[in-house]
Amino acid sequence: MKKITGFVITDILKNKIILFYTLILAVFSWSVFSLEDNTAKGVLSLLNVILLTVPLVSIIFSNIYMYNSSEFIELLVSQPIQRKTIWSSLFTGLVIAMNMAYLLGVGIPVLIFVPDMTGLIIILTGMMISTIFISIAVLCSILTRDKARGIGFAIITWLFLTLIYDGLVLFLMFQFSDYPIEKPMVIVSALNPIDLARIMVLLQVDVSALMGYTGAIFKQIFGTSLGLIVSFGLMMLWIIIPFLISLKKFKNKDL
Amino acid sequence: MKKYLYIVCFLVFCINKSTAKTIHVGPGKTYKSIRSALSYADNFDTIIVHHSQYKEGNIVINKRIALLGEGWPVLDGQHKYEVISIKADNVVFSGFQVQNSGFATLHDPGGIKVYDGIGVIIENNILENNFFGIYIQYGKNCIVRNNRIKAYGVEEQQIGNGIHCWKSDSLQIIGNNVQGHRDGIYFEFVTHSVIWRNISKNNIRYGLHFMFSNDDAYINNFFDQNGAGVAVMYTKNVVMYSNTFKNSKGDAAYGILLKDISDAEIIGNRFLDNTIALYLEGANRMLIKKNVFSGNGWGLKIQANCMDNVITENNFYANTFDVATNGSLVLNTFDRNYWDKYEGYDMDKNSFGDVPYHPLSLFSTIIENNPTAMLLYRSFMVSLMERTEKLIPSLTPDIFRDNQPVMKPYKL
Numbered sequence: 001m002k003k004i005t006g007f008v009i010t011d012i013l014k015n016k017i018i019l020f021y022t023l024i025l026a027v028f029s030w031s032v033f034s035l036e037d038n039t040a041k042g043v044l045s046l047l048n049v050i051l052l053t054v055p056l057v058s059i060i061f062s063n064i065y066m067y068n069s070s071e072f073i074e075l076l077v078s079q080p081i082q083r084k085t086i087w088s089s090l091f092t093g094l095v096i097a098m099n100m101a102y103l104l105g106v107g108i109p110v111l112i113f114v115p116d117m118t119g120l121i122i123i124l125t126g127m128m129i130s131t132i133f134i135s136i137a138v139l140c141s142i143l144t145r146d147k148a149r150g151i152g153f154a155i156i157t158w159l160f161l162t163l164i165y166d167g168l169v170l171f172l173m174f175q176f177s178d179y180p181i182e183k184p185m186v187i188v189s190a191l192n193p194i195d196l197a198r199i200m201v202l203l204q205v206d207v208s209a210l211m212g213y214t215g216a217i218f219k220q221i222f223g224t225s226l227g228l229i230v231s232f233g234l235m236m237l238w239i240i241i242p243f244l245i246s247l248k249k250f251k252n253k254d255l
Numbered sequence: 256m257k258k259y260l261y262i263v264c265f266l267v268f269c270i271n272k273s274t275a276k277t278i279h280v281g282p283g284k285t286y287k288s289i290r291s292a293l294s295y296a297d298n299f300d301t302i303i304v305h306h307s308q309y310k311e312g313n314i315v316i317n318k319r320i321a322l323l324g325e326g327w328p329v330l331d332g333q334h335k336y337e338v339i340s341i342k343a344d345n346v347v348f349s350g351f352q353v354q355n356s357g358f359a360t361l362h363d364p365g366g367i368k369v370y371d372g373i374g375v376i377i378e379n380n381i382l383e384n385n386f387f388g389i390y391i392q393y394g395k396n397c398i399v400r401n402n403r404i405k406a407y408g409v410e411e412q413q414i415g416n417g418i419h420c421w422k423s424d425s426l427q428i429i430g431n432n433v434q435g436h437r438d439g440i441y442f443e444f445v446t447h448s449v450i451w452r453n454i455s456k457n458n459i460r461y462g463l464h465f466m467f468s469n470d471d472a473y474i475n476n477f478f479d480q481n482g483a484g485v486a487v488m489y490t491k492n493v494v495m496y497s498n499t500f501k502n503s504k505g506d507a508a509y510g511i512l513l514k515d516i517s518d519a520e521i522i523g524n525r526f527l528d529n530t531i532a533l534y535l536e537g538a539n540r541m542l543i544k545k546n547v548f549s550g551n552g553w554g555l556k557i558q559a560n561c562m563d564n565v566i567t568e569n570n571f572y573a574n575t576f577d578v579a580t581n582g583s584l585v586l587n588t589f590d591r592n593y594w595d596k597y598e599g600y601d602m603d604k605n606s607f608g609d610v611p612y613h614p615l616s617l618f619s620t621i622i623e624n625n626p627t628a629m630l631l632y633r634s635f636m637v638s639l640m641e642r643t644e645k646l647i648p649s650l651t652p653d654i655f656r657d658n659q660p661v662m663k664p665y666k667l
Contacts, residue, residue: 038573044633052635166636170621170628177625189630198634215629216506 001089004076008093012065018101021057025049025105033113040205043118046106047201050126051194054102056158058133059140062094063154066141074255087250091138091243098130118204125197128235132193132242133158139242142249165192182217190222193238196231281305281328289314289322289330296320304328304351312336317343324350327381332356337364338385344373349380356385363415365390366404372397381405387415388436394423399431406435408459416441417458420448428453438464439481446470453477461486462500465493473498478510484529486512493519503529510551513538520544523667526551532574535561544568547667553579553619562586570664571595575632576619583652589614592657593664601662612660615651617644 012018028049036042069090076086106126110119140154169189173181189195203222221227278292279285280302286292290311292302298319306326313336316322320343329352332338338353353366365387369375371394378400382388388404391397399418408414417433419441420426426448432455433439439455439462442448450473455462462481463473465488472494478485484503487493493516500510510532513519517539525547526532532551533543541564548554554574555566559582570593571577577594591607592614599608618637621628631637644651 047633162635166631166634170631173625173627182627185627185630202633
């Protein structure tokens, strides 16, 4: 497994795109922190990147990579290696490579400019988000053999989680505004990993605005250490479940 | 000869007048207790109390005397009594540590309570752990200066106010430091008074609470981390200059809450890191000028029932929402402010932006109707909606705007 993972990582790193991605993230993070004298504002600008760019690049790159490695996978399957090992090591390779890019690009400037709990949360949530979207991409690539459909499906998933989901949540809020919906709504938005990541970072920075009534509920639910553990647990589920489904599909798949 | 006689008579009169005694109280002195010294004293005497512990229950001052402490003598109310009751005019009370007054919601005992006094001066005292700190009722021309007032209140109904003034006139509250009470400074039916250079911190409810108190000024005060900030209600002709309102955080916490105020001036104040910096409800004919709003959740929350207010030459920096309102009626003007979110340009170089600025964001309007929507704050979809609304205002009132936003912040 180690060998295949190592091979996948070197293969991805040889691919110049990931280096370019690292560079873009680094340029953006350094400029955000050196232009803003207020680090809280810098964190908020960076949050937009983590919530938009990171998922998009993660899902599309991994999805295409999986389709492109189909011949390599077929070759590996012909060898005396368990299918589970092949699939896991491909996934692990992708996760390590993407997270390395993220850590080099965003992690270093964040650790330099915001060396506290906020910085740590940003790095952790960003890594979780990349991993979640790799996991979803891997699932999309196994669901259909058609590359165009697979990539389309990945893009739609990204669009749904970043944009449409929030629209639906807002719609529900207005529909049920006569009822005490704060807690159910918090739970509903916690089900979307992007919203969850956003709330977790916001709780660290923009406190004065969030201290209103809804903010108090936020704090009550996510602000405690138990809330933090539950949030990370939910994100872990977003990683594990799509991956396990894809693994099961791969095991029984007629290549 | 007759002239000399007059002079002698005058001198004799002077000497007679200056026979006012100085009485010393303390261990090893003629008087061991303040009560005995007080009963011996006449009007215009001075009583000097030397350092010791005095547990004499309720001490009533009903003569025009100066009661001065030396080395901070401690007057202890043993959690049973009102410590000092001043029931005469022109009393000076200075240099004591007054602590542990009784607790009673019917009589409101205070560390130092003034009943109907004119010209009473209370200065340089330390008040620790009292129910009410300094309480003035029906006072006139009284001065409360440089006192340090501290209590350890936990619940609103278990503790009184730091400086409580009721039905008084022409008071001067200067340079006091109040912490841990219910309201730091409380004014009800107090007129023509000044509150200057006080620090009010960590009080459970309001740092300053003002009701039915017309023609007052508060200047250069510092309010920090009070449970609900500062409230000024049902009052006219108040001026608020150069105060700092900081860290009022919570669902119902305001830098200043203004309710039913008219003809007030709010000039040169700083509002830093509050949930809501300035809240106006039923406020009319106010001048809000040269203030700094920075790092607040809401800079200015102005309800639609406010009229003829002028908001000008203020700096708005790094607030989550600069302005919010609850209706579409706009009867106030917002011209010539600095907004850090302004994205216009200044082609004719007159230092005013050429495009009007709409300080009301769509999202703040949504939040006003549906507070739960705060959940979506800073999500991609909300940013997208904000952009569209900024270009073509449809849901927010178009007349709610700054016609001459300045390009550079004022130096305030």
